[in-house]
């Protein structure tokens with residue numbers, strides 16, 4: 396079964412048509428990378444999947460739940476979808492551990508000790524066990540983003556969304572975040588990754604989508620597109636970023 | 638020194654000071670509670686509720702506080718609503734404080750980056766959970782300095798209550814000078830000092846609190 400299925404999705408902000416007929420299918424275990432110039436609608440695609448943005452037309456089905464179905468509650472959808480933001484968006488008044496345990500306690504109703512146990516395991520997984528008691532301000536950007544990944548994983552989501560997770564980081568520390576993302580991919584986590592890291596898209600991605608102007612211009616196997624892009628716009632974009 | 642000064646000052650302190658403190662403190666509580674509720678309502682971004690809260694805030698901030706106090710004490714009885722002097726003063730000052738408190742709370746809530754509530758929502762937290770666990774704890778810190786200045790204004794403005802007959806610091810002074818006008822200056826200087834002694838700790842507490850919460 397498809398994990399995330401978008402069909403003919405349309406979205407406009409006022410008169411600005413941001414998504415025009417987007418169709419996309421991501422199967423379990425796939426790593427779908429979305430590339431494209433800024434303003435092309437990549438973030439909006441991700442935000443339609445967990446209802447941070449409501450769609451104007453078409454359909455999005457996440458793990459069998461339709462985002463347009465009023466009977467599907469936000470929380471049902473969002474428990475299945477983890478999201479990692481460009482600006483980390485860690486909660487500055489909470490320690491790393493508290494950031495990770497908040498949603499399991501409040502949303503999944505886990506007892507404090509259970510939540511902390513899981514959180515420590517996840518912090519260890521992203522290499523930050525010893526930073527559990529630190530506040531975000533005491534952590535480097537790369538460390539903060541790894542905590543944010545642990546925070547999203549703590550809800551045991553079916554699919555993880557990454558919105559330019561490394562774009563706010565200094566080039567020399569993007570590696571530690573990309574490393575965690577590679578580990579997740581190796582464990583067959585279903586991921587949709589908006590990224591400017593072409594190396595990651597090429598080596599880790601199982602599916603590549605090139606967006607421009609609110610449409611999917613080209614999609615397919617990453618290697619095929621990087622080596623032999625079909626559309627003129629894809630060629631122009633790749634020649635600029637590669 | 639006028640020998641009548643000390644007994645007069647004694648009465649000012651024993652009878653006037655508790656009343657000034659009672660009126661001010663009760664009004665502060667209403668200002669904080671009302672401000673929190675209405676400020677959070679504003680964060681709902683519901684057009685109808687927004688209109689009501691905006692109207693309340695603008696009307697209460699747009700009329701002189703003394704007129705509001707007269708309205709409550711002299712005006713409302715004609716509508717069948719009678720309040721004694723002290724409750725009237727507290728209602729007027731509290732409602733005025735709540736209007737200002739609403740703007741303080743709203744400003745602090747909207748100053749928290751939208752990415753914070755977005756991250757909370759993406760984790761599955763409901764609107765109220767996002768508000769109480771993510772936004773308000775951060776916004777609270779930013780509310781402290783403006784709330785402390787509001788408290789200082791409330792203490793100062795509580796002296797208006799003398800004009801509807803509340804026997805606060807100022808009113809007791811006015812009563813004491815009725816028989817001896819030479820008491821005006823020493824008693825006024827005395828209560829200026831007392832107002833300062835009430836307000837100065839508020840400023841200090843504000844600075845302490847702000848430091849502790851950063």
Ligand SMILES: Nc1ncnc2c1ncn2[C@@H]1O[C@H](COP(=O)(O)OP(=O)(O)O)[C@@H](O)[C@H]1O
Nearest residue numbers: 408411413431432433434435436437438439440
């Ligand atoms: N909440 C919003 N309100 C209005 N316009 C928006 C909003 N979010 C995005 N947009 C607009 O939608 C377009 C696509 O944005 P986005 O999806 O963020 O693109 P990308 O992530 O590819 O840079 C941009 O023109 C942006 O200005």
Ligand SMILES: [Mg+2]
Nearest residue numbers: 437438439559
């Ligand atoms: Mg974007």
